[in-house]
Amino acid sequence: MSTTHTAEETRRLGVETTGIEIIDEAERTATPKDLFWPWFAANVSVFGISYGSYVLGFGISFWQSVVVTVVGVVLSFVLCGLIAIAGKRGSAPTMILSRAAFGVTGQKVPGVISWLVSIGWETFLAIMATLATATVFKELGWSSGTAVKIIAMVVVAALIVLASVAGYHIIMRLQSYLTWITGIATVVYIALTLGHVDWSAVSALPSGSFQSVIGALTMVMTGFGLGWINIAADWSRYQQRSASGGSIVVWNTVGGALAPTLLVIYGLLLGGSDQKLMDGIAADPIGTLATILPTWFLVPFLIAVILSLVSGAVLGIYSSGLTLLSLGVRIPRPSAALIDGIILTLGTIYVVFFAESFLGPFQSFLITLGVPLAAWAGIMIADLTVRRKDYDWGPHGADALFDARGRYGSVDWLSIATMVVASLIGWGLVINTFSDQASWNDWQGYLLGPLGLGGKDGAWAYANLGVLAALVLSFLVTLVGRRGTIARQESGAAA
Numbered sequence: 001m002s003t004t005h006t007a008e009e010t011r012r013l014g015v016e017t018t019g020i021e022i023i024d025e026a027e028r029t030a031t032p033k034d035l036f037w038p039w040f041a042a043n044v045s046v047f048g049i050s051y052g053s054y055v056l057g058f059g060i061s062f063w064q065s066v067v068v069t070v071v072g073v074v075l076s077f078v079l080c081g082l083i084a085i086a087g088k089r090g091s092a093p094t095m096i097l098s099r100a101a102f103g104v105t106g107q108k109v110p111g112v113i114s115w116l117v118s119i120g121w122e123t124f125l126a127i128m129a130t131l132a133t134a135t136v137f138k139e140l141g142w143s144s145g146t147a148v149k150i151i152a153m154v155v156v157a158a159l160i161v162l163a164s165v166a167g168y169h170i171i172m173r174l175q176s177y178l179t180w181i182t183g184i185a186t187v188v189y190i191a192l193t194l195g196h197v198d199w200s201a202v203s204a205l206p207s208g209s210f211q212s213v214i215g216a217l218t219m220v221m222t223g224f225g226l227g228w229i230n231i232a233a234d235w236s237r238y239q240q241r242s243a244s245g246g247s248i249v250v251w252n253t254v255g256g257a258l259a260p261t262l263l264v265i266y267g268l269l270l271g272g273s274d275q276k277l278m279d280g281i282a283a284d285p286i287g288t289l290a291t292i293l294p295t296w297f298l299v300p301f302l303i304a305v306i307l308s309l310v311s312g313a314v315l316g317i318y319s320s321g322l323t324l325l326s327l328g329v330r331i332p333r334p335s336a337a338l339i340d341g342i343i344l345t346l347g348t349i350y351v352v353f354f355a356e357s358f359l360g361p362f363q364s365f366l367i368t369l370g371v372p373l374a375a376w377a378g379i380m381i382a383d384l385t386v387r388r389k390d391y392d393w394g395p396h397g398a399d400a401l402f403d404a405r406g407r408y409g410s411v412d413w414l415s416i417a418t419m420v421v422a423s424l425i426g427w428g429l430v431i432n433t434f435s436d437q438a439s440w441n442d443w444q445g446y447l448l449g450p451l452g453l454g455g456k457d458g459a460w461a462y463a464n465l466g467v468l469a470a471l472v473l474s475f476l477v478t479l480v481g482r483r484g485t486i487a488r489q490e491s492g493a494a495a
Contacts (some may be wrong), residue, residue, distance in 0.1 A: 020325045020333075022401075023091040023237050030238040032247035034172065035084065038235055039077075039255030041175035042315050043224070044182050045308035046189055046301070047128065048260045050285035051223060052267020053278040058216040058462070060208030062272050068216045069264045076225025077256035080232040081249030082381050087236030088243050089384075090391030093322040094233035096401055098376070100391055100489065101383040101478070102419075104404040106411035110376040110419065111327050114230040117369050118320035119340060121227060122160070122313040123347040128286060129156045129309040130352050135287035136302040140295065149352055152306075157348065159310045161341030164317040165334045171314055178311045183259070185304030190266055193292050202272035211459045218464035222370050224260050226467070229377050231319035317341055364438035371426035374467045375419045378474030386483055389490045407489045414485070418477045426470030429453075431461050 055065045083094065090097045095114055099107040133152035137143060163171055236248055270292075271278035280288035286305060293301055321337035329336065391401060400406030428447030435442055444466075445456045453460040 020093050020096050020322055025241070028091060028238055028240050030236075030243075031240065032243050032251040035235060035248065035251040036255035037179055038172060038175040038315060039228075039252060040259060041179040041182065041308075042228075042312040043256055044179060044186055044259035044263075045312065046182075046186055046263070046289060046305055047285060047308065048263035049189075049267035049270065049289060050281045051220065051260075051264045052269070053271035053281040053285075054219065054223075055216045055264065056205070056268060056271050056278060058208060058212040058219075059206075060212050060216055061205045062202050062268055064207055064213055065216065065268045066265055068213060068220055069268070070261055072217045072220030073224050073261045073264065074253065074257045076221040076229075077253040078225070078249060079377060079381065080225045080229050080256060081252035082384060083229055083232035083377070084236040084248050084252045085233075085245045086380070086384055086391070087233030088239040088241075088245065088248055089387075090233070090401070091237045091239075092233075092391070092401060093237065093319070093326060094231055095323045095326040097233055097391060098380060099401050100387075100408050101379050101412060101482070102415045103409045103411040104400075104402065104406075106413075106416050108327055109416060110230075110372070111323055113369055113372050113376070115320055115323045115327065117227075117230060117373055118316045118323060119343055119347075120365070120369070122316035122320065122340075123344045123351075125309045125313040125316070126153075126156050126160060126344055126348045127351050129306045129313075130348060132286035132305050132309070133302060135284065136290050136298050136305075139287075139290050140298055146353070153345070153348055153352060156306060156310060157341065157345040160313045160317055160344065161338060163310075163314040164321065164337040164341060167318065167333065167337075171318060174314070175311060178307055182304050182308040182311065185300055186259070186263070186308075188297065189289075189293070189301060189304075192294060192297060193270065196273060196277070196292050197269045198273035199269075201274075202269055205272050209459060211463045214465070214468075215463040218467050220264070222367075222374075222464070222467055225256060226370070226374060226377065228256070228315075230323075230373055231315065234319045234322055235315075313344070317344060364432055364434040364441045367430070367433070368427070368441060368444070371430065371466050371470050372419060372423040375422035375426065375470040375474040378422070378471045378476075379415050379418060379478045382475045382478035383482065383486065385479060386486045387490065407492060412482075412485065414481050415478065418474050418481070422470040422474040422477075425473060426466035429466035429469055430464050431456050433462070 051069075052065070055068060060068070086094065086097045090100075095107060095111045098110055102110060130149055130153045134145075134149050137148050142148075163174055232252065236252070239248065267281075271281060277288060277292070280291070290298060290301060317340050318337055320340045321333060324336045324340060325331070325333060331339075400408050404410035425447065427444050429445070429451075431445040431448070432438060432441040445461065447453075448458060448461060449455040453465075455461070
């Protein structure tokens with residue numbers, strides 16, 4: 001009785017007690033348009049402007065960059081929206097629903113990769129928020145030493161951890177407020193810096209090669225929608241049964257893609273106008289973006305940047321906690337989020353105060369994990385394309401997502417093999433762009449020579465074909481190879 005009483009009191013405070021279990025019918029009250037707020041808030045960040053310089057860094061023209069930005073951002077969030085349909089169909093976290101494709105036990109393979117990617121990216125966002133505080137304080141002429149970094153880190157970590165522990169309902173309310181705060185601050189930033197745009201310099205940028213365009217496109221897709229794809233269903237699992245799958249894709253895409261598309265295009269204008277600014281953004285995005293602002297707006301700018309980075313980190317830590325539970329860790333959901341929050345905090349402390357060279361190797365590690373994550377996404381999207389019924393269709397069907405003896409079985413060896421082979425091919429078609437700091441990753445790119453793509457120094461080396469190859473190959477294999485398996489699953493037969 002005391003445990004039930006405690007759970008009820010917790011829910012009254014707005015804290016989500018639901019973990020990885022199927023959401024009850026009575027709690028499925030969300031509508032597709034509700035998806036706009038968390039995705040928009042997590043992506044309406046001034047930091048997105050820096051991607052304009054990253055895109056131009058591939059040596060392509062402004063108009064080529066605009067096409068790359070629009071196609072890359074929108075397409076990547078459409079893929080996110082497709083995964084979000086699984087949340088409505090199964091009312092469970094993304095990695096639990098992934099068991100239908102990989103098996104109840106086999107899901108741990110992509111689950112571990114998903115957990116590492118989520119923890120990694122959200123730690124990176126916390127680091128950026130902490131360092132941004134010191135940078136803006138320096139611009140203001142204030143103290144920017146160790147004490148400032150400690151205070152900033154404590155505030156940032158506390159915001160992320162408390163919100164992620166509170167769970168879905170509080171996060172959804174929080175994101176609706178953050179959308180307005182960060183959105184308004186971003187509009188003001190653009191208004192104050194519009195005078196730095198030099199159209200003659202922007203329009204004079206020379207066109208780049210086809211390979212460079214593909215490389216920039218892959219980077220944009222990976223940096224935006226594909227970076228969120230492993231948690232997309234976590235935010236749609238409270239959708240009503242009657243919700244339209246098409247509407248879920250649309251609102252997920254609009255919420256995620258609207259702000260980044262506009263911000264990256266503005267970043268193209270800023271970076272293309274000033275080579276020095278573009279070079280500075282590549283090394284220190286937050287600090288460089290702050291240098292072109294009037295002093296009076298630096299504090300509001302800092303608040304907006306921190307809130308936008310925290311907003312993205314909250315979504316990731318919440319979902320990484322769910323992924324941790326899907327791997328078999330038997331603790332309450334708030335405790336799982338707290339554990340991941342502690343890991344995030346320790347990682348931030350290490351990087352900010354002790355690491356001499358970390359961000360380069362860290363990003364190299366995350367890029368490497370991006371290839372198998374793309375392979376997983378291809379398998380899941382193909383699975384959803386073939387599947388016609390909800391995951392918990394029929395009597396006791398939902399139990400199968402938690403029972404290795406049920407219709408989804410223990411391990412789907414075709415999915416595991418597809419992910420492994422697609423990843424090996426993908427790694428052979430990407431190169432380590434942080435070789436000077438992470439030489440241990442130089443083994444990548446081993447297929448660029450044998451396939452006649454010019455080797456690691458050729459024109460295709462920086463096109464990052466491996467991410468797209470892993471995504472497309474795994475999709476096609478699953479689309480053809482698992483039709484019979486999915487049909488048996490939907491008939492209710494045990495694996």
